[in-house]
Amino acid sequence: MxxxxxxxxxxxxxxxxxxxxxxxxxxxxxxxxxxxxxxxxxxxxxxxxxxxxxxxxxxxxxxxxxxxxxxxxxxxxxxxxxxxxxxxxxxxxxxxxxxxxxxxxxxxxxxxxxxxxxxxxxxxxxxxxxxxxxxxxxxxxxxxxxxxxxxxxxxxxxxxxxxxxxxxxxxxxxxxxxxxxxxxxxGGDPAQVTVFGESAGAGCIASLLAMPRARGLFRRAIAQSVPGTFxxxxxxxxxxxxxxxxxxxxxxxxxxxxxxxxxxxxxxxxxxxxxxxxxxxxxxxxxxxxxxAPVVDGEILPTTPWAALASGAARDVDLLVGHNRDEFRLFMVMGGLSDKITDETAAGTLRLYAPGGQAGEAAYRAAFPEADAEGLFERVQTDWLFGQPSLRLAEAQRTGGGRAHVYELTWPAPSTIGRLGACHGLDIPLLFGTFGADLGGLLFPDGKPTPEAERLSSFIQSAWTAYARTGDPGWPVYDTEERLVQVLDAEPVVAPYPQEESRRIWEGYDFAPLPLLR
CATH class of the missing domain: 3.40.50.1820 (Alpha/Beta hydrolase fold, catalytic domain)
Known part of the structure; x- marks a missing residue:
C-alpha cells in the first residue's frame, strides 16, 4: 500500500x-x-x-x-x-x-x-x-x-x-x-504495475510469477525470451x-x-x-x-514457473510472453562458431538438449530435413534455451486459468558482423529505441535504425505500453487450438505460431529444475 x-x-x-x-x-x-x-x-x-x-x-x-x-x-x-x-x-x-x-x-x-x-x-x-x-x-x-x-x-x-x-x-x-x-x-498508479524484462530478466519475471513473496506486487508481466535454465x-x-x-x-x-x-x-x-x-x-x-540461475529451493522459489503457473499461481496476472526466431545465433557469432560446426558436433548437441536424447536428434533431423549441421546446432539450442520455455510458459498460464498473449520476433537484424537473423537481444533496441547503445551498436550499423526498424520499433513500443495500460497489446489471447501469435516482422501480422515443428518436438516436455548428475 x-x-x-x-x-x-x-x-x-x-x-x-x-x-x-x-x-x-x-x-x-x-x-x-x-x-x-x-x-x-x-x-x-x-x-x-x-x-x-x-x-x-x-x-x-x-x-x-x-x-x-x-x-x-x-x-x-x-x-x-x-x-x-x-x-x-x-x-x-x-x-x-x-x-x-x-x-x-x-x-x-x-x-x-x-x-x-x-x-x-x-x-x-x-x-x-x-x-x-x-x-x-x-x-x-x-x-x-x-x-x-x-x-x-x-x-x-x-x-x-x-x-x-x-x-x-x-x-x-x-x-x-x-x-x-x-x-x-x-505520478504512477501502484494498482497498474507491469514488470517487463528480457533474457535473465524474463527468467526473473517468470520466477516472480511463481513466488509467494511477490504476489500482489504487479498486475501484468511481459517476459521476453524466457530462459529454461532453473x-x-x-x-x-x-x-x-x-x-x-x-x-x-x-x-x-x-x-x-x-x-x-x-x-x-x-x-x-x-x-x-x-x-x-x-x-x-x-x-x-x-x-x-x-x-x-534461479534456484528451485522449495522456499523462496517453491517450484519452477511452468509448474507454478499450470497450478494457477499467477492466474490473476496478465502475461505477455515471446521470443526471437534465431536466439542462439548471437552466441554463435560472438563465440566465433559460425561455419565451424561439424555434423559430429551437431549430433552431440542434439542428443544433449533435444527431448529424448537420440530420439530427439532423430526428431530434429526429420522435422528440419534441409538444415545443415550449423542450422541444427543453432535450432536446438534456440529452442531449449529460450524459444520453447517461453511458449510453454504461455501454455502453463492458460492451463492454470490465466490469460497470455504471445509474440515471435522474426525481423532480421541489419548487422554486418555475421548472420545474426532475429537473434537474442534484438528486441531490446527495438523496444527502447536505443539503436546506438550497448547491443544496439552491434546489431545496427553505425547505431542507426533503418526505416523498417523505426516502424517496427514504434509498433513494439505502442503494443507494450498499451498492454501496460489495458492488458491488450492488440492481438488475440493465445489458445491451444488456433495458436495465434503476433509475428513481429517488417510488416507485423497475426498468424499461427511459426515454429510449429519445434513446438511438436517439445510438446509435453517438463522444464524441470536442472539436476546434479551423480
Whole structure:
C-alpha cells in the first residue's frame, strides 16, 4: 500500500528540478526532454558488512533533499558479452537503487507503471545501461518507467551455506515493494504495475510469477525470451562449491563475506571457462559457461514457473510472453562458431538438449530435413534455451486459468558482423529505441535504425505500453487450438505460431529444475 507521506503533493520545483518526497526522504530529480527523471534512489540498504549475502533490508532514511541525478553504482559483476569492464564509476556501495522516468510527478495522475528487469545471464547488467534509457517508452505510453539494480552472480544467485537462496530475486521483491510504497508520489498508479524484462530478466519475471513473496506486487508481466535454465538445489550447491574453490574459500557466506567482491567476480569468470570439465556432473548447464540461475529451493522459489503457473499461481496476472526466431545465433557469432560446426558436433548437441536424447536428434533431423549441421546446432539450442520455455510458459498460464498473449520476433537484424537473423537481444533496441547503445551498436550499423526498424520499433513500443495500460497489446489471447501469435516482422501480422515443428518436438516436455548428475 502507498503511505500517506508518499501521497503528499511534490514540493515546488527547486533550481535543479522537481522534488518528490518518498518514504525514506525527499529526492530532487532533473527535467530532461519533457520528463522528470530521478536516478539512484536507494530502495534497500547496501548489502555489505553483516548484510552481505543476506536478504535486502530497508533503506536508510535521510534528512534534507537528496540529489537523484546519477545512476547508483552497478552491483559487482563480470565483464560480460559487451566488455562491461568499464562500468560507470559511481562511488560507494549503494548497489540497490531505483530510477524513475515520469511525465509529471503529480500524485493525482495515476499513470500506468512499467518496471524493467535487465538481463545478462544472471551475472552482468545494471539499470543504468544506456540501452535501457526509458525516455521513449515513458513519452510513448504516457507512463511512469522504473528500472533498478539487483545483485548478480556470486552476490545474488550462488547458493551458499548460511545465506538465503535467490538473493537477486529478493532484491527484486524489495524494489517492487518500494514501487508500491512510493510510486504514487511520482505520478504512477501502484494498482497498474507491469514488470517487463528480457533474457535473465524474463527468467526473473517468470520466477516472480511463481513466488509467494511477490504476489500482489504487479498486475501484468511481459517476459521476453524466457530462459529454461532453473537449477535444482543440489546442482546449485555443487556449482557454488566449485565457485568458492576458485575464490579459495569454503562455500559459506560467513567465509565469503570477508572477500573483496572483485575476487568473487574473477572466480565466476574463471569457472565459466572450465565448466565443460564438469559435464558429467552438471549435464546440460556445463556447455553454457553460465554458473548462475534461479534456484528451485522449495522456499523462496517453491517450484519452477511452468509448474507454478499450470497450478494457477499467477492466474490473476496478465502475461505477455515471446521470443526471437534465431536466439542462439548471437552466441554463435560472438563465440566465433559460425561455419565451424561439424555434423559430429551437431549430433552431440542434439542428443544433449533435444527431448529424448537420440530420439530427439532423430526428431530434429526429420522435422528440419534441409538444415545443415550449423542450422541444427543453432535450432536446438534456440529452442531449449529460450524459444520453447517461453511458449510453454504461455501454455502453463492458460492451463492454470490465466490469460497470455504471445509474440515471435522474426525481423532480421541489419548487422554486418555475421548472420545474426532475429537473434537474442534484438528486441531490446527495438523496444527502447536505443539503436546506438550497448547491443544496439552491434546489431545496427553505425547505431542507426533503418526505416523498417523505426516502424517496427514504434509498433513494439505502442503494443507494450498499451498492454501496460489495458492488458491488450492488440492481438488475440493465445489458445491451444488456433495458436495465434503476433509475428513481429517488417510488416507485423497475426498468424499461427511459426515454429510449429519445434513446438511438436517439445510438446509435453517438463522444464524441470536442472539436476546434479551423480
Amino acid at each position: 502507498t503511505t500517506t507521506e508518499s501521497r503528499t503533493a511534490p514540493d515546488t520545483d527547486g533550481p535543479d528540478g522537481p522534488v518528490v518526497r518518498t518514504a525514506s526522504g525527499a529526492v530532487r530529480g532533473l527535467r530532461e526532454q519533457g520528463l522528470s527523471v530521478f536516478r539512484g534512489i536507494p530502495f534497500a540498504a547496501p548489502p555489505v558488512g553483516p548484510d552481505r549475502f543476506q536478504a535486502p533490508r530497508p533503506p536508510r532514511p535521510w534528512d534534507g533533499v537528496r540529489e537523484a541525478y546519477a545512476f547508483g553504482p552497478p552491483p559487482p559483476q563480470e565483464a560480460g558479452l559487451l566488455s562491461r569492464a568499464k562500468l560507470p564509476a559511481a562511488p560507494g556501495d549503494e548497489w540497490l537503487t531505483v530510477n524513475v522516468w515520469t511525465p509529471d510527478p503529480d500524485p493525482s495522475a495515476a499513470r500506468p507503471v512499467m518496471v524493467w528487469l535487465y538481463g545478462g545471464a544472471f551475472k552482468v547488467g545494471h539499470g543504468g545501461q544506456p540501452g535501457y534509457d526509458a525516455q521513449h517508452l515513458a513519452r510513448e505510453g504516457d507512463a511512469v518507467l522504473v528500472s533498478f539494480n539487483y545483485r548478480l552472480g556470486m552476490e545474488g544467485f550462488a547458493h551458499w551455506t548460511g545465506a538465503p537462496a535467490n538473493r537477486g530475486l529478493l532484491d527484486q521483491v524489495a524494489a517492487l515493494e518500494w514501487v508500491q510504497e512510493n510510486i504514487t508520489a511520482f 537449477f535444482s538445489a543440489d546442482l546449485a550447491r555443487d556449482i557454488a562449491t566449485a565457485l568458492a574453490a576458485e575464490a579459495g574459500s569454503p562455500p559459506a557466506a560467513a567465509d565469503l563475506a570477508a572477500l573483496d567482491p572483485r575476487r568473487l567476480t574473477e572466480a565466476g569468470t574463471a569457472l565459466g571457462t572450465k565448466m565443460l570439465r564438469h559435464t558429467g556432473r552438471w549435464g546440460q548447464v556445463a556447455p553454457t559457461a553460465v554458473p548462475f
